[in-house]
Amino acid sequence: MDISLINLVPLLMAASTPILLAGLGELVVEKSGVLNLGVEGMMIVGAITGFMAAVATGSPTLGFLGGALGGAAMALIFGLLTQGLMSNQVATGLALTLFGLGLSALLGQGFVGLKPPATPKLPVPGLSELPVIGPMLFRHDLMVYLSLAAVAAVWAFLRYSRPGLILRAVGENHAAAHALGYKVTRIRIYAILFGGAMAGLGGAYLSLVRVPQWTEGMTAGAGWIALALVVFAAWRPVPLLVGAYLFGGITVLQLNMQAAGVNVPVELLSMSPYVVTILVLVAMSAAGAAAGAPGSLGRAFHASR
């Protein structure tokens, strides 16, 4: 396969979209002070519910909707347990991942080997005809554009909007936000649902566009990489985009090198995205990125009054 920039960039953008969507959702969740480690579980459930909806209706759009709903339904379980019943967020997130892997395999029984309806490419009129840049940036499917729009929307929401400010206040100091009269629990549930829907979308993108078919455990750690991305980006949307494309690039590059039969062991290439993620995490934490974490991250909130 030809390893050139014009070929790699579109592949990179497609490969990054699942972790970008899921990471963006988790970023909002963590900004509200909640640590949901169940991204992997929500993604894989989104992958199968999206796949099921797309196959049943023949419409990829309804498929993505189904993926978002599946992810949000999983997130709702997490929200009820951690916000309603004050359960430990780390343990509940892990339970969500373990449960999601089982549930998705169960739901996906009759769907192994099926082909989903193709998601159409939507070339941007005019721009897609530009030399070099056109094929690289403007001949994608709807979800790629949508994920980029979501980055801008989340950035603007957190930075400029009043609800965004409230969300950040809840995440920084839930006791103070509560004292000011904000509904800490309710705001966090909304954030958790958004995070679930985004993870579900990311999962559906995997099963409908990236692969495109359903296999058990197909997320293969993408949810965990999305979690790492949030730390990498120091809880900011734009660096998250950069990080997602960086990891997408590594994924595409190593897959292309495998296909091209480069003289490097396949296993070494396959493990590279995970190893790079770890190295980046180390570099970020050594640089003191943890200081950017929301103040109430992972702490349970219970209003005594």
Next chain:
Amino acid sequence: MIRLERRPAPSKNWTYLAPLLAVATTMAVGAIMFALLGKDPFLAIKTIFWDPIFSPQFGSYSRPQLLVKAGPLILIAIGLSLGFRAGIWNIGAEGQYIMGALAGAAVALAVYPMELPVLLPLMVIAGALGGWAWAMIPGFLRTMFNTNEILVSLLLVYVAEQILAAASVGFLRNPEGGGFPGSRNLQSYPSAHNAEIIANSGIHWGVVAALISVIAAYVLLQRHILGFHIKLAGEAPRAAKLAGVNPARLILFCMGVSGALAGMAGLFEVAGPAGKVSIDFGAGYGFTAIIVAFLGRLHPVGILLAGLLMALTYIGGELAQLMLSLPAAAIQAFQGMLLFFLLAFDVFSHYRLRLAPGRAA
């Protein structure tokens, strides 16, 4: 209006009651799930929880299997529980399990076919060291750079899986295996074989090690200052700091012990029930052990019981797969559900329901 009121101290009764209620609720909801799948719910529950032990037809096969499956689960969960108590989250036991198995098997395959009486003990040490070293990566990164140990330990599972794949098609492959992936079978290498100690009991050295670990963890937590520090760090981090507990030492200790135990579990498995290094060696024990640790309330005796119960769902699940063609994934979902219900019922250990007049808006 009903609202939750924080208890001054966790309720003892609910600590014991919550796991029992969680198991009962999981059975009930599981029965509904099985009915939705078109299976007789009562038969399915009976097949999973009763038949493996009491069925005259399958019992003689299943009962030893119970210990074979419970051994690694308990061994890993005991290690994890120490860290979880201190708020140190090693969730990559699956990777440490794989690396332990590889390290231990490598020792055996290096000296093959020499018969050495000390070979199995040497392999156990190598297995423990392999798991320890793999767990030390997140432990060391956490203490040196404050890197999140949850993410690093988990991501290392995927790295370990690739090393396992490389080992079974490459450097540990059976040279006489006709090019097929997988190592030599250690079961047919007497010095390296982790055989049953009592025939048809399922008891191999891994099960013995699991029991020893339960006792050791019990003594550590009840009688030793280190155990006290672990509990203190988890329940009252500020008090631990003031008491002079060294957090870095605690992290390295908890990560190291959990890694070593997971590595040993992997070694006992590869030298015993599994027999050889193969691509599909990792069976998810490292993840199920997380459920076992929580279900056992992070208490050694509780983990012993929880490990047996989870082993039962594994074997019962296989039986239900065989007899009722219940999908294997249903059991995985079932196990995940168990943890959900446990976490949900746990609210009553820390809070009580109060009927209170509604607050003015």
